[in-house]
Amino acid sequence: MRVLGPLLLFALATNAAPAVVTEIVTEIAPSTATPAPPSQAQAQIQMPVNSNKNNNINKQESGGMQLGKPQKAKKPPSAPNKKKEAKYFHEPGWDLETGHYDARYFQGKVPYASHRPALRHLVRSYLSTFRALGLETWLAHGSLLGWWWNGRVMPWDYDLDVQVSVATLALMAERHNGSLHEYEYEVDGDEVGGLGGGGGAKIQGRRRRDTGKRSEGGEGEGGNAEEGGEGEGEGEEMPTKIKKTYLLDVNPHYVALTKGNGANVIDARWIDTSNGMFIDITGIRERDVEHNPGVWSCKNNHKYRTAELWPLRRTEFEGVEAWIPYNFDKVLTDEYGPKSLVKEEWAGHRWFPELREWIKVPKKDTSKEKENKKSKPSPPKKEENKSTGNKGVETVVIYEEVIVEV
Numbered sequence: 001m002r003v004l005g006p007l008l009l010f011a012l013a014t015n016a017a018p019a020v021v022t023e024i025v026t027e028i029a030p031s032t033a034t035p036a037p038p039s040q041a042q043a044q045i046q047m048p049v050n051s052n053k054n055n056n057i058n059k060q061e062s063g064g065m066q067l068g069k070p071q072k073a074k075k076p077p078s079a080p081n082k083k084k085e086a087k088y089f090h091e092p093g094w095d096l097e098t099g100h101y102d103a104r105y106f107q108g109k110v111p112y113a114s115h116r117p118a119l120r121h122l123v124r125s126y127l128s129t130f131r132a133l134g135l136e137t138w139l140a141h142g143s144l145l146g147w148w149w150n151g152r153v154m155p156w157d158y159d160l161d162v163q164v165s166v167a168t169l170a171l172m173a174e175r176h177n178g179s180l181h182e183y184e185y186e187v188d189g190d191e192v193g194g195l196g197g198g199g200g201a202k203i204q205g206r207r208r209r210d211t212g213k214r215s216e217g218g219e220g221e222g223g224n225a226e227e228g229g230e231g232e233g234e235g236e237e238m239p240t241k242i243k244k245t246y247l248l249d250v251n252p253h254y255v256a257l258t259k260g261n262g263a264n265v266i267d268a269r270w271i272d273t274s275n276g277m278f279i280d281i282t283g284i285r286e287r288d289v290e291h292n293p294g295v296w297s298c299k300n301n302h303k304y305r306t307a308e309l310w311p312l313r314r315t316e317f318e319g320v321e322a323w324i325p326y327n328f329d330k331v332l333t334d335e336y337g338p339k340s341l342v343k344e345e346w347a348g349h350r351w352f353p354e355l356r357e358w359i360k361v362p363k364k365d366t367s368k369e370k371e372n373k374k375s376k377p378s379p380p381k382k383e384e385n386k387s388t389g390n391k392g393v394e395t396v397v398i399y400e401e402v403i404v405e406v
């Protein structure tokens with residue numbers, strides 16, 4: 001991957017993302033001004049010199065009508081069977097956890113206490129970069145659900161999901177496939193396990209800016225965030241800046257109209273090259289324009305009507321600008337059921353309304369705590385700090401002057 005040099009250097013809107021300082025895009029196409037409409041886009045595109053041999057599959061006219069098929073050249077020559085489509089992305093394992101790393105960059109499992117911060121920077125870098133490149137994208141699936149609750153990654157998530165239109169996928173493939181993006185950020189307080197309250201300040205500042213649906217509680221952004229100043233001293237021993245490199249990798253099978261054998265339902269990935277964690281990017285398109293116009297779907301057959309998605313709504317996710325489907329409630333309840341928007345216990349975590357946060361619940365206490373909750377919501381119990389890595393997450397001021405000491 002050739003590095004063209006930092007053609008673009010910009011400061012992010014710092015009020016939206018205090019943790020993110022600057023981003024250096026090391027390889028971008030010359031024109032990043034706007035997301036070109038699909039019909040023109042292909043004509044303008046200059047193939048980067050380092051473009052790979054698969055260029056031929058990118059020569060499509062427009063987003064909606066491509067009849068591309070999995071590329072033959074990609075198939076193992078020996079495949080005698082009709083549908084032995086080679087999987088493009090590889091993961092080191094197949095269980096829930098190891099299935100969520102890119103095999104090329106996997107360095108071992110990222111522990112519970114670190115994976116949420118890693119996902120946070122993953123999604124911040126992704127959203128900011130796509131914004132800078134003028135590529136339209138929006139939150140989907142579990143990430144959209146996380147946004148709905150509190151504008152954050154859910155702590156039990158292993159990965160993140162976003163969607164793009166197939167026209168955007170085509171742009172990504174032609175202009176940005178294989179590009180590496182450097183992203184520098186300041187460490188958040190909860191990234192170094194066991195530092196106790198050291199990071200409270202920064203976490204507080206960020207969380208107060210959450211703009212999830214529930215945020216109409218009237219937090220005044222600027223003023224409140226400043227209260228966090230008290231924690232500053234303790235955090236000083238932490239390394240403050242980290243530079244990471246993320247890879248945008250587009251699956252050559254993205255052009256396929258159907259799911260095929262299911263090996264390539266993920267159309268692209270945004271990969272943290274330091275640990276292999278990634279964002280799954282799936283493209284949606286009108287797969288049957290003739291019979292089903294206005295119905296968009298991904299290869300996994302999640303369906304959306306045009307008016308459910310567009311116009312996208314602008315919001316924030318993990319403190320940076322993000323976009324979500326216009327009718328996000330419907331999209332969420334269609335996929336996860338109405339309960340997903342009210343059920344307050346999930347995957348070993350419980351929702352604390354006054355904290356606007358999911359907190360990991362120790363297994364044995366689940367039933368007891370449930371009763372507590374019914375009578376009166378209360379901050380997490382002392383026992384919670386048994387999971388050692390979580391101290392930093394829980395000992396913070398998060399909401400409405402409530403101080404949680406764990």
Ligand SMILES: *[C@@H]1O[C@H](CO)[C@@H](O)[C@H](O)[C@H]1NC(C)=O
Pocket residue numbers: 052054055173177178249250251252253254
């Ligand atoms: C993206 O780049 C990789 C690595 O060069 C290549 O294998 C893949 O086919 C490319 N994807 C597309 C859509 O061209």
Ligand SMILES: *[C@@H]1O[C@H](CO)[C@@H](O)[C@H](O)[C@H]1NC(C)=O
Pocket residue numbers: 382383384385386406
């Ligand atoms: C929780 O942490 C406090 C100190 O921060 C400690 O005194 C207490 O024993 C811990 N509780 C458990 C259950 O580990």
